[in-house]
Amino acid sequence: MQTSHPGNIGATARAMKNMGLSDLALVQPKIFPSAQATSRASGADNILATASVYSTLESALEPCELVLGASARIRHLGWSEVGPKRGCELLIAAAKTARVALVFGRENSGLTNEELELCHHLLHIPTNPDFSSLNVASAVQVLSYEIYLAVMGEQLIESPKMEDRPSTSQEFEGFFNHLLKTLEKTDFLQLYKTKRLQQRIRRIFYRSELNRTEVNILRGILTAVNNKIDGIKRR
Numbered sequence: 001m002q003t004s005h006p007g008n009i010g011a012t013a014r015a016m017k018n019m020g021l022s023d024l025a026l027v028q029p030k031i032f033p034s035a036q037a038t039s040r041a042s043g044a045d046n047i048l049a050t051a052s053v054y055s056t057l058e059s060a061l062e063p064c065e066l067v068l069g070a071s072a073r074i075r076h077l078g079w080s081e082v083g084p085k086r087g088c089e090l091l092i093a094a095a096k097t098a099r100v101a102l103v104f105g106r107e108n109s110g111l112t113n114e115e116l117e118l119c120h121h122l123l124h125i126p127t128n129p130d131f132s133s134l135n136v137a138s139a140v141q142v143l144s145y146e147i148y149l150a151v152m153g154e155q156l157i158e159s160p161k162m163e164d165r166p167s168t169s170q171e172f173e174g175f176f177n178h179l180l181k182t183l184e185k186t187d188f189l190q191l192y193k194t195k196r197l198q199q200r201i202r203r204i205f206y207r208s209e210l211n212r213t214e215v216n217i218l219r220g221i222l223t224a225v226n227n228k229i230d231g232i233k234r235r
Contacts, residue, residue: 001057001115002028003029009034012104014043019145022046025054026053057103065166066100069111070103070143071122081123082124118173
């Protein structure tokens with residue numbers, strides 16, 4: 001996310017290739033492509049060559065059904081938190097049938113709270129509390145290794161049917177915006193219009209792990225509620 005040092009992009013590519021990963025997505029990198037990135041990649045040039053570049057985190061995450069955000073510090077706004085081992089096990093299980101993402105923040109400030117809202121879980125790497133900040137490429141190396149271990153130890157499970165698969169980030173955001181607009185019509189959000197309340201509502205649905213069918217059902221309910229409200233207003 002907005003990588004400022006191109007060398008970190010190259011080091012990230014190298015760490016990924018070490019552990020058998022190849023799908024690198026960059027969001028608003030300051031300098032890319034770069035000779036420094038290629039040099040630090042040390043043979044992982046193919047990962048740099050096929051890296052996708054996005055203008056927003058939202059667009060990068062649209063097709064993903066599971067998103068984990070890496071954070072150097074524990075947050076206190078109600079996010080679901082997992083450790084490296086459990087988080088990478090979740091990613092591997094979901095990746096059997098879906099697109100998944102592990103999101104890393106800026107070198108100096110990490111991910112913002114707004115960016116973490118797009119993540120289903122926060123993934124915290126335990127470190128020395130007196131010196132907890134990890135270089136982004138080092139964090140990628142740690143979690144790439146955990147992913148590699150999870151792959152090596154995984155057991156085959158039956159793939160869920162398409163309609164039972166988790167909703168993508170794009171589908172969930174569409175539902176959530178639909179919900180907020182409906183709550184505004186009922187005056188709920190006008191009475192309790194705080195960012196924190198919206199975060200708590202989002203967390204409720206994240207914990208539910210909605211699948212595609214459930215999202216469609218909920219959006220159908222919201223549409224019916226909106227139609228009823230509009231009908232009453234026209235009278």
